[in-house]
Amino acid sequence: MPSLKSIRKRITSVRSTQKITRAMKMVAGARLNRAQQRITELRPYAVKTQEVLAAITRAVRATAAAEPSAPVAAEGEVVLDRPLHPLLVERAEQRVLYVVLTSDRGLCGAFNTNINKRGEREWKSRVEQGHEVHMAVVGRKGRDYFSRRGAPNLRYLPGVWDNLRLDSAQAIGKQILEPFNKGEVDSIYLVYNEFKSAMSQNVVVERLLPVGPAPAAATTEGEGAADATEFIFEPNREALLEVLVPMYVDISILRALYESMASELGARMTAMDAATKNAKEMVQRLTLEYNRARQAAITKELMEIIGGSEALKE
Structure with missing residues (x-):
């Protein structure tokens, strides 16, 4: 059985850890309120921007398909006489860029583990299909994980979480769009944790470029309804997309x-x-163990005194 001194040291150590975890929980909770408010305000705007751009892309392609002289590719897809926008050009996905968003610090449960493993699965799956994979990582945890596993064409994007704002997103966009514009990659995917609640996060793999089809909510009336939508561009289609695509x-x-x-x-x-609760339970167990050990020591001393007294009587 451990000595009373060692048990007391463990109790003191666990209580100190409990204070730290409790403080970290309070700080994270205070910051979470602000972060949750920001994503709640931005999410509808971001989804609507994607819907509008996807609808415009579908409508322009549908209009081009209706023309008798519209050229058709071997797969049956309509080939536009002029691209909608350089960032909307669709190519066969032979070279893919994955942008994995992780954190700089740990002590957040399975947050980084889930996102890193999902990114690794996507990478290995693409390699098995014979595709060329490029990786861009935000956060030191992702950098360390993929560096140890020898991820191909790995690019690290530092300093994002220190001052998160629109400038940070624009800086990332500039770096990941460079290989797309040069034709070094055919598509770009974002791999990140989508916020559901404080206890639930969902790992999402979302294609950033080229723009995918409109979400299901935008096509509830059927594909034909979306294709039949007519847009009036002012001043013209090129000028609108020149602003809308970078904003998207x-x-x-x-x-x-x-x-x-x-x-x-x-x-x-x-x-x-969870760590705070575990520390509390551990303190209770150690306190019980300490009391038992102290009681055993007292009982032993009493028995020794009684034994000595009996020996003197004899």
Whole structure:
């Protein structure tokens, strides 16, 4: 049985840890309120921007398909005489860029583990299909994870979480769009944790470029209704897309960053709450063990005194 001194030291150590975890839980909870408010305000705007851009893309392609002289690719897809926008050009996905959003710090449960493992699965799956994979990582935890596993074409994007705002999203967008514009990659995917609640986060793999089809909510009346939509461009289609497409990229990246930040804080608050409860239970167990050991020592001393007294009587 451990000595009373060692048990007292363990109790003191666990109580100190409990104070730290309780403080970290309170800090994460306070920051989570602000982060949750930001993502709640931004999410509808980001989703609507994606819907509008996807609807415009579908409508323009539908209009081009209706023309008798519209050229058709081998797969049956309509080939536009002029691209909608350089960032909307669709190519066969042979080279893919994954942007994985992780945190700089740990102590947030399975937050980083889930996102890193999902990113690794996507990478290995693409390699098995014969695709060339490029990786861009935000956060030191993701950098360390993928560096140890020899991820191909790994690029680290530092300093994002220190001052998270629109400028951060624009800086990331500038770096990841460079290989897309040069034709080094055919598509870009975001891998991040979508915030549901403080106790629930969902890992999402979302295609950033080229713009995918409109969400299901935008096509409830059927595909034909979406294709039949007519748009009037003012001043013209090129000028509108020149503003809308970069705005979509920046807002989509900012939304992913906000989702990831809120998810990290929620996961940290939950993990620290569990750690605080575990520390409390451990203190109770150690206190019970201490009392038992102290009582055993007292009983032993009493028996020794009684034994000595009996020996003197004899």
